[in-house]
Amino acid sequence: METIHIANWNAFVSLTSEYNGWAFRGLPDADWQLRSSLSRYLQSFVPDMSTWRQREERALRIFRRKAHNYLLDAAVLDDDIRCLALMQHHGAPTRMLDFTKSPFVAAFFALYRTTRSSAVFALDTPTLWRAAPSNDLTLRRELIDPRIKGNFERYFASNSKDLLWVGEPEQMDRRLVAQSGTFVVPGVLDKPLDDIIGCYEAGNTLLKKIVLPPSIREEAMLALYRMNITHATLFPDLDGLARSIGYELEITWPGYSTA
Numbered sequence: 175m176e177t178i179h180i181a182n183w184n185a186f187v188s189l190t191s192e193y194n195g196w197a198f199r200g201l202p203d204a205d206w207q208l209r210s211s212l213s214r215y216l217q218s219f220v221p222d223m224s225t226w227r228q229r230e231e232r233a234l235r236i237f238r239r240k241a242h243n244y245l246l247d248a249a250v251l252d253d254d255i256r257c258l259a260l261m262q263h264h265g266a267p268t269r270m271l272d273f274t275k276s277p278f279v280a281a282f283f284a285l286y287r288t289t290r291s292s293a294v295f296a297l298d299t300p301t302l303w304r305a306a307p308s309n310d311l312t313l314r315r316e317l318i319d320p321r322i323k324g325n326f327e328r329y330f331a332s333n334s335k336d337l338l339w340v341g342e343p344e345q346m347d348r349r350l351v352a353q354s355g356t357f358v359v360p361g362v363l364d365k366p367l368d369d370i371i372g373c374y375e376a377g378n379t380l381l382k383k384i385v386l387p388p389s390i391r392e393e394a395m396l397a398l399y400r401m402n403i404t405h406a407t408l409f410p411d412l413d414g415l416a417r418s419i420g421y422e423l424e425i426t427w428p429g430y431s432t433a
Contacts, residue, residue: 190277200284
């Protein structure tokens with residue numbers, strides 16, 4: 175993984191303009207690793223890694239048994255990736271990591287509530303799509319596609335293959351569309367993304383970490399606000415609107431009075 179430090183917002187805009195077709199993820203702390211919520215949860219509370227596979231299977235089974243009570247169309251639960259996306263959407267720990275095709279959306283999530291150096295990770299998905307783990311060159315994206323019935327169990331749930339899949343469910347919800355979202359699905363839970371990517375010999379640096387200093391936050395957040403990138407637009411529901419009010423506390427315009 176290559177680490178790049180930038181000094182100002184214009185440098186970020188210029189740099190990311192070179193990454194056509196890449197996927198991005200913003201983290202509010204530059205020292206955090208790229209791990210899924212499921213990986214972090216299990217590492218924190220379930221030290222016995224030998225049980226992780228069974229625990230993930232149980233979590234999926236419980237969600238499928240009960241979630242139909244809240245859905246208009248329970249068929250979504252039969253599709254592994256759509257089911258995982260639904261779980262992710264509502265806050266359940268899953269092995270999927272949220273990425274976005276927009277570096278600006280990623281920058282918003284990195285900067286919104288941080289007072290320290292944050293980071294936007296940039297993943298070279300066009301190259302990754304054509305690559306495979308060096309220890310098994312047959313494991314290319316089209317073969318391992320978890321949208322194909324049986325593939326999630328075959329290539330991911332076993333928690334034994336150092337591989338990644340990047341993509342979206344066949345049907346995307348409003349939030350995923352609003353965020354230009356995509357998912358990264360790792361084949362193992364005990365390694366951060368950069369370690370798994372290290373198993374790919376693609377000839378290029380597949381992952382870059384762009385470190386954003388706290389000094390750019392004010393300029394960057396204002397620029398993102400002008401792009402209409404806010405919680406209200408990224409989460410198109412009442413919860414998103416309510417979250418967006420936080421930044422409204424920071425905004426002032428010339429001639430505006432709070433009286």
